[in-house]
Structures are given as structure tokens and as C-alpha cells.
Amino acid sequence: MEFLSPVVRWLHILAGVMWIGMLYFFNFVNGAVAATLDGDTKKKLVPELMPRALYWFRWGAAWTWITGVLLLAIVFYHGGLTFEPDYGWGLAGGLMIAVTFLAVFLYDALHKSALGKDAKTFAIVGFVITAVVLFLMARWAGFSYRAFNIHIATLFGTIMAFNVWFRIWPAQQKIIAAIKAGNAPDGGLVALAGTRSRHNTYLSMPLFWGMINQHTTYFSGANLGIPSEWSFVVFLVVTLVGWHIVWQFYKLSGKVKGF
Numbered sequence: 721m722e723f724l725s726p727v728v729r730w731l732h733i734l735a736g737v738m739w740i741g742m743l744y745f746f747n748f749v750n751g752a753v754a755a756t757l758d759g760d761t762k763k764k765l766v767p768e769l770m771p772r773a774l775y776w777f778r779w780g781a782a783w784t785w786i787t788g789v790l791l792l793a794i795v796f797y798h799g800g801l802t803f804e805p806d807y808g809w810g811l812a813g814g815l816m817i818a819v820t821f822l823a824v825f826l827y828d829a830l831h832k833s834a835l836g837k838d839a840k841t842f843a844i845v846g847f848v849i850t851a852v853v854l855f856l857m858a859r860w861a862g863f864s865y866r867a868f869n870i871h872i873a874t875l876f877g878t879i880m881a882f883n884v885w886f887r888i889w890p891a892q893q894k895i896i897a898a899i900k901a902g903n904a905p906d907g908g909l910v911a912l913a914g915t916r917s918r919h920n921t922y923l924s925m926p927l928f929w930g931m932i933n934q935h936t937t938y939f940s941g942a943n944l945g946i947p948s949e950w951s952f953v954v955f956l957v958v959t960l961v962g963w964h965i966v967w968q969f970y971k972l973s974g975k976v977k978g979f
Contacts, residue, residue, distance in 0.1 A: 732787035739780030748973040781884040807862025865940035873930025925962025
């Protein structure tokens with residue numbers, strides 16, 4: 721395990737940089753550029769650029785998720801860092817780990833429902849569900865501060881990887897084929913790919929926080945007047961701050977001009 725941990729961690733970071741780098745390129749650079757292109761230019765550029773970019777994008781996502789789950793198993797499940805001293809494996813812990821990996825299907829169903837039609841409503845519902853899951857992890861299942869941070873990060877990362885492989889990539893394949901043939905792509909597919917990509921961009925901010933804070937315990941209690949039993953609230957505050965930062969990035973991306 722001492723050998724595997726640094727090797728898998730290195731691969732995890734490498735894949736993650738590739739994945740999130742491409743995600744930010746698509747959302748903060750490519751979208752604004754694509755809006756300036758005429759039909760003939762798109763017909764030539766998109767079939768050459770997008771398959772190459774999406775190759776690194778989707779495989780970066782896959783390997784980030786795979787190595788992330790391996791690290792979770794090595795550091796927390798094998799390393800015994802999942803629970804507080806008075807807690808352990810049982811019904812509550814098992815259910816919350818199941819939620820970590822299965823919540824993606826609730827997310828997908830909710831987005832397809834009437835709740836998903838309004839972005840603000842969907843964001844509010846998602847935030848409330850996240851708060852409930854964090855509360856249950858910390859106060860019911862007895863996850864340690866480091867554990868509930870990394871498990872929520874894993875939950876978000878699972879949603880993001882799912883979006884890449886099962887929503888964005890299938891939609892983009894049809895979009896690219898239509899543009900290559902000189903046809904207008906299906907508006908529904910364009911909206912789906914764009915929306916799920918934006919979701920991933922917003923989720924990346926709290927994902928990073930969860931990854932970082934599984935290495936530290938400064939916000940776990942006793943500092944800044946934060947009671948240890950309510951330390952999970954810090955994650956929620958950071959989520960809102962991170963979402964605001966992404967919103968500002970989107971505003972700025974539309975103002976950056978080429979020469």
C-alpha cells in the first residue's frame with residue numbers, strides 16, 4: 721500500500737489535470753470562439769478539433785474516476801480513516817457509501833424531470849440534497865471530517881464522469897456528425913451537452929475543496945469558532961462561494977476578445 725498510494729495519487733492528478741483542463745477550455749474558451757464562426761468554418765474545424773479534444777476529455781475523466789476510487793479504497797477503507805472512533809462499519813456507513821456511488825442516478829433523473837427545466841431551481845434542490853447527505857455522513861454514519869469531504873468529492877466526481885461518458889460524449893458524436901455533413905445539429909442535443917458540461921464546471925469547485933480537505937483538518941472544528949459536529953457546514957459555504965466564482969468566470973469568458 722505504501723508503494724501504491726503515491727503511484728496512484730500521481731496518476732490521479734495527471735488524469736485530473738487533463739480532464740478539468742479540457743473542461744475549462746470547453747466552457748471558458750471554446751464556447752465563446754465557436755459563437756464567432758460561420759457555417760463553413762465550423763464544418764471544417766469542428767470535425768477536426770472536437771474529436772481530438774473529446775478524446776483527452778473523456779479518457780481523462782475515466783482515469784481520474786478509476787484512480788480516485790482506488791485511492792479511496794487504499795487510504796480510507798484499507799487505511800481505516802473512514803469513521804470517527806465511536807463509529808464503524810454498519811448499516812449507516814454502508815448506506816452512505818452506497819449513496820456516494822449511486823446518487824448519480826438521482827441527479828440524472830431529477831435533471832430529466834420538471835425540476836431540471838429551471839437552472840436555479842435545480843441548483844437549489846441539488847444544494848439541499850448535498851446538505852442532507854453531508855449531515856447524514858457526519859452526524860448519522862459517523863464519517864470523519866476527512867472522510868465526508870472526500871466522499872462528497874467522490875459523489876460529485878462520479879456525477880461528472882457519468883455526464884462525460886453517458887451524456888456529453890454521445891450527444892457530441894451526433895452533433896459533430898451533423899456539422900460535418902453540413903446540417904444543423906439537433907438543438908436538444910446541443911442544450912443537453914452544454915448543460916451537463918456547465919454542471920460539471922460548477923461541481924468541480926466543491927470537488928476540489930473535498931479533495932484538498934481530506935489532507936487537512938483545519939476546518940474540522942476548534943478553529944474560527946466552528947464546532948466539530950457542524951464542521952460539514954464549511955463544505956456548504958465553500959460550495960456557494962465556488963459556484964459564485966464559476967458564475968463570474970462565465971461572465972468574464974464572454975468579455976475576453978481575440979485579436
